[in-house]
Amino acid sequence: MTLNLPSPQLQISIREEWNENLETRDQYLEHIKDWLRRQPHLPDDWGDVELLNFLRSCYFSLERTKQKIDRYFTVRAAIPEFYRDWDIKRPELVAITSVGQACAMPKLTPEGRRVMILRGFDKNMETPNVTHFIRIAFMFADIRIKEESHGVSGDVYIFDASILTAGHFAKAANPVIFKKFLFCLKAYPIKVKEIHVVNANSMVDIVINWIMLLVKEKYRKLVHVHTSIETLHDYIPKDVLPEEYGGTCGSSKNFTEQWIKKLEAHTDWFKKRENFKADESKRLGLPIDYDDLFGVDGSFKKLAID
Template sequence: MASASVMLVQPKGELWEKIRVELNENVNTRDQDLATIKDWLKKQPHLPDEWDDRCLMSFLRGCNFSLEKCKKKLDMYFTMRSACPEFFANRDITRPELHDLMKRAQGPTMPGLTPSGRRVTICRALDKRMDPQNLNDAFKIAMMIGDVRLMEEIEGVAGDIYILDASVVSPSHLGKLSPSALKKFFICVQEAYPIKLKEVHVVNTTPLVETVYNIIKPFLKEKMRQRIHFHSSYTALHEYVPKELLPTEYGGTGSPLEEINNAWIKKLEEYKDWFKAQESLKANEALRPGKPTNYDELFGIDGSFRQLAID
């Protein structure tokens, strides 16, 4: 198994310097920026008074050290923790339903970085069976990995690349997709997490995948649409992602995806107590200055998703 010590290899040398520039990070002033955000957090009656410095620094980096953008993202992050208990409660990977699902639907982040300093995450299902609860739990696991990265991306990265394997997508899945769950997940990823989504690659495409994409496409900004690529072969994928960063299952020279996934299961097990402690850190709408967040307005489908901001 890939050991936890080699997960999320951190940038150094010239790549570290390059990422600092891309993130607008000034090593001489970042501690002051962190102190400013911590002071702001203490003054928000509806938000937790304190949070881990590493998480806050991850938010600053994901927001290019824009203090106002960071405040907005943090507010939304803690709001989503309250609004979506199906994603943020009972986050214990040793629970049989979560542990089993992570074996059947893998979504691990790979340890290495691309030459431009981006992290690669690969999502694939190994089982065609799916029900609505599986979808919510899959989103829960994805955000558990995201939260671990808030803690363990010590130096920050220049963005994220997602590879989505559509090999087991079947017609039966279409009727089981919940627009409400999808929208909540999209809001979490795009508005609540400090993610810089640079590329999305869909592999093992079929005409059915095109149908699914055409359903989702109207909800995506043009900028996001331009970042989605479809590949009928792994050779085409290798033009975007170096083979050394890909597992053997995708024609790469890295560790097998199964090993990386097992290492992530172990890592999530190590964070069991941390996840439990995090459940109380969320927005309290009763204490929010001004108008409380209206979840019905935030998540209302009404025929279309709200346009989401894309970094």
């Protein structure tokens, strides 16, 4: 599965959006590399592509980039249940991939955004374990950090609600896990630009209202609910969408199969990265106490999600 890179013209607009100056970019990159080498509690063997994506997501603010990188490594250590056993062939992860499709579309939107799709198959399926689902989501994210070599303008998410039931929601609606997920997501060089819920049913309003209680207003404005596929085309061109959503870019089934193969091919890479996390015993100054950071009940007493 290959992610199409932005055209030369689109690369220019993406650089402008993220405040990326080709004349000074290498200086910023070297500054971050030097800073990482001086942080004994953080790994320092990242490549240029990964570091540049963190710089872009912080509009090339050095201090914000340092904070995000530190946060990325810290959450990997603080919330190990999301970052362990990254092997897509493990039974608990196969149980997720066998009941749905998830893929990043190869083609970018005209604005340079990457479209991500998530859809299930069967209303009668067992509710997936949310923690296992989050593990797969971050496996996708880590691969994209190293493969979006020219960056993107942001992400567009399409969630298919056609099989959503009250039973699924009742079992999956864990506010502590969801808050931890949002906390980790903030550590990634990802900019969510749009969220589209398609094939909406009567449960969608309940789910969205529950989620909106946990996120800030700026995220609420990104959500668009569609009762038909046609209105989705007002936002995303058909040549970027798969056939399942009236598009001409191929099948999400095929793209999902390709992504599963990509995840399988990265099994050894994921294994080597299990220790790719902060070591608080080596942090300069006071180490972070994870119970103090999140609260013993996961309620994030000291840090707000923003």
